[in-house]
Amino acid sequence: MAFDIKVGSITKAQKVKKALQSNGYKANFHRIENPQPGDGCGYAVIVRGDKEEILEIINSIGVKVLGVVAI
């Protein structure tokens, strides 16, 4: 399953992308398409794989996840 993971800033999105890639995931980042009220501008990472493992990797690099949407 693929997920769109909101992380806020473009720098965080890139850090997440690098971390996921170094763990064998194919990941990319993009601008949030449908920001929720309060989101404002921001970026998200799109990745396919095991949700728990992906979130664990993101957590291990100290990036706060603002939202996860299954796509």
Next chain:
Amino acid sequence: MIYLDNGATTYPKPKLVVDKALLSLKKYSFNSGRGGYKESLAAAEQIFNVRTKIGNMFSFEPENVSFTSNCTSALNMAIKGSVKQGDHVIISSLEHNSVRRCVDALASENYITYDIAKYSFDDDETLENFRKLIKPNTSLIVCMHASNVFGVVFPIERIGKLAKENGIRFIVDAAQSAGVLPINSKKQNIDILCAPGHKGLYGPMGTGFMAVGDNIKLKTIIEGGTGSSSLSLKQPDFTPDRFESGTLNNVGIIALGSGVDFINKKGIENIYNHELKLANYIYDELSKMDDITLYTPKLVRNKNCPIISFNVKNYSSEKVALYLAKNDVAVRAGYHCSPLAHKHFGTLESGTVRICPSVFNDFRECKEFINILKKWL
């Protein structure tokens, strides 16, 4: 031209820096961190790569590297963002005006107080001079890694340890040492590192950075658009967005990344060894000349950056620099924006002539410089 003013900015820039700047102007002149189109994202990737390179070089997380327009703006952000009303700050007796004026402006508004710790050629004494100024309300020590006038290096690892033991934040001004001496923020207990991109890192002018350790909180002195959390009136609380309001200098930053590549490829130790050999050759030759006054002992590995200050007879430093300029030698005369350092070394009346070789200088140029000087005296 024999360019020996690399303490002001390095020249020439490596070919790969020039090439990358031109390429960036053509290919990456899109607003990074704002757009969602592929060109904007590609520019953002380039910027992130430079954050990572700088983070790796100085031991910081990439997102904790915030780009600034120069070292002075980085120092202002770091110092003014760190202190609160009533705090006490310690700076060194060799600080550049980028630090001195900054703390003095805060002190003149009765916001902080500050003291000046004397530099000594003896590291133990320097450390003791910092230690004895610590007060219960001392919240910050700001110290340059190396003097921009006299090249002497501070024992920053030990000063950092002293700061850490006393719960004091430690800011290092690496204007002359970044890319010249090894810096490891974790090993050297540096909370915030400020550096220019255009000196020892061989990037373009108009670049610099402030790198902060994990969990370092700073107030902002500039607020504005960051491309993130845009609906909030509050400046983002995460780096680098918190400190990077407004459009970034993509061309400069991306080319700075090539400057870091250049250093990594050459090896920072090889660069330093080369520069130190040249500086010591010049030092030895100057010390043989009766009419020359030098202010420091011969340059010692890891105790000096390749910077020498001198004077000729009772001539003004400007007169010497003018003579050299007429002979196509570029040096810097005067006070080097560092009256504190000149006061410390007793050159407040005259200023000094400063020379600073880079990786691109060679012995032939240094000999030529000495010959030009000899011909005059």
